[in-house]
Amino acid sequence: MVSFLRFLINGISLGSVYAIIALGYTMVYGIAKMLNFAHGDVIMVGAYIAFCAISYLALPPLVAILCAMAVCTVLGIIIEGLAYRPLRQASKLAVLITAIGVSYLLQNSALLIWSPNPKVFPTVLDFGSIRLFGGDLVITSQAIITIVANIIIMLGLTAFTGKTKMGKAMRAVSEDKGAAELMGINVNRTISVTFAIGSALAAIAGVLLCSAYPTLQPTTGSMPGIKAFTAAVFGGIGSIPGAMIGGLLLGIIEILGKAYISTELGDAIVFAVLIVVLLFKPAGLLGKPMREKV
């Protein structure tokens, strides 16, 4: 029983990392209607910026996170402006391929700047851990911080898109770009802001990912990025609470699958569950089925 609880907690802490990455995916997809496959690599850049700020400039962790957020925000706006905006009228496939290209560009730039040698991320968010059942059950402070950050971000994003003027503009753009433009909404600016927010979230996700699993190399973002994308689809892509639930479930399924079935099949189990869910709920757990009007 204790071991089950332990695996559950490990699953939740892994899942909360997936969830925070998935929030960025779902936010951009929900509004710009595009899959930003470079999201995982923006996370990696954010983590490197925070790493450099802490290790080389000796800045306090909070300032380092703010630095990472600032750099990623600018990076997100640049990527959107240079790579995606010129393709606004192009086919979805062209945008998708461009996103994959941006992902490789970021990875290879990181290889040039930071070398392929892995680095260990400093423990900035370690305030000890909670030990229960005589040390059999350990809950780390990173896990708690990640979960709390998740909830705050989820609530913040929901409030932002629901209540503010920019949020309303975002929803309008998401529903119909042409109509939104006719109503006087600056579509390009709205999408830029979406990318800025998504990339700032990526920076936070990068720091949380690397605090929980402290190695950092140019490919750090890619695998968690793909898992988080899966989580976003699982929860219903475009839905903010869906990303959170999808991420948590994915982490729990992965850990329990590895613990009780086989570590050899860890990922196979995760993706098998995804397939089953999509067979019965094609729009994901919380996704709204889209009806095309003709």
Next chain:
Amino acid sequence: MKFNKAIVAMILALVMVVGLCAAAMAEDEPLKIGVIGPFTGGAAIYGNACKYGAEVAAAEINALGGMQIKLLEEDDEHDAEKSKNAYNKVMEDGAQMIAGTTTTKPCIEVGAVANEERVFMLTPSASSVDVIDGKDNVFQVCFTDPNQGTASAQFIAEHKLATKIAIIYNNSDPYSMGIYETFKAEAANLNLEIVSEQAFKDGEVDFSVQVNDAKANGAELVFLPIYYEPASLILATAKSIDYAPVFFGVDGMDGILTLEGFDTSLAEGVFMLTPFSADAEDERTQTFVASYKELTGEIPNQFAADCYDAVYALYNASVNAGIDGTTAYDEACEKLIEQFTGDFQIEGLTGSMSWDESGAVTKTPRAVVIENGAYVGFND
């Protein structure tokens, strides 16, 4: 015409002197060994260690008098195509045998050419099975990758490090799988009990399941046939659940102490299978380390020692086989193959070595243990 006769006589005399010199030089013609490795580029750390290790060996041998050695060194930048060019260059310059190449991929390619042209190769450090597979002329100083599994199991059993063992391996990496399988087979022969076998894949970040399984099954030793980056996460995970078994890694673990930002206290007491440790106290190692330091200002790593041993092995085998500086390379190749597959043995820095037809080396496994953030030779 007296004057002309004198000139002719002088010329004739000169020719005779030169001829005599040439005859004398043929006897003193040094043994020419090609050394190929990446001296520049990303893998330069390995190639240079190898080059300087070979130079230390050659200087020692030449100081003894007797047959002299000339090293023909060429850079291959860890690129298979450039390595073939380097090979052609040293062969043109008269190399009779090759100590190299240093890294695996180029060595597979160059080995294929050398096999066709009948040139003997002894690689210090290219450890893949593909390097020697199907080539009767290519031999290794280092353990073949999967043989590290066998060697690790023998070391653990011989030094009674543990009887209950857990293995965490990367099932998306042939290097890790190869070592895992040979370790498991040898552990069964040596009555080591494997209580937990857990896999992971490239890019996986969470090791809580694997480490918890090892802990729950009471493993006293965790064998890690993996690279140091996931190993660092495993060490951190083990610490977070207060699990402190003996960790045992292979050559992929080398580098964990230089991992930027790594808390080296996590690696305290970690064992690593390695043929060489620079702080071993025997006289030969100490002399080697001192000469190497004098030459480069650095402490030699295992590549330097492997290459030092390679030059000595080639030299001793050549002396045994009656090869001198004038022997043609193809004749030398057949004679050396006969030596290496016969009862030729050599006591090197990396252990006492002998070879079989496959080209793989047999030697006593050695390990180092990490103490106070440094590798220390393990003696019990």
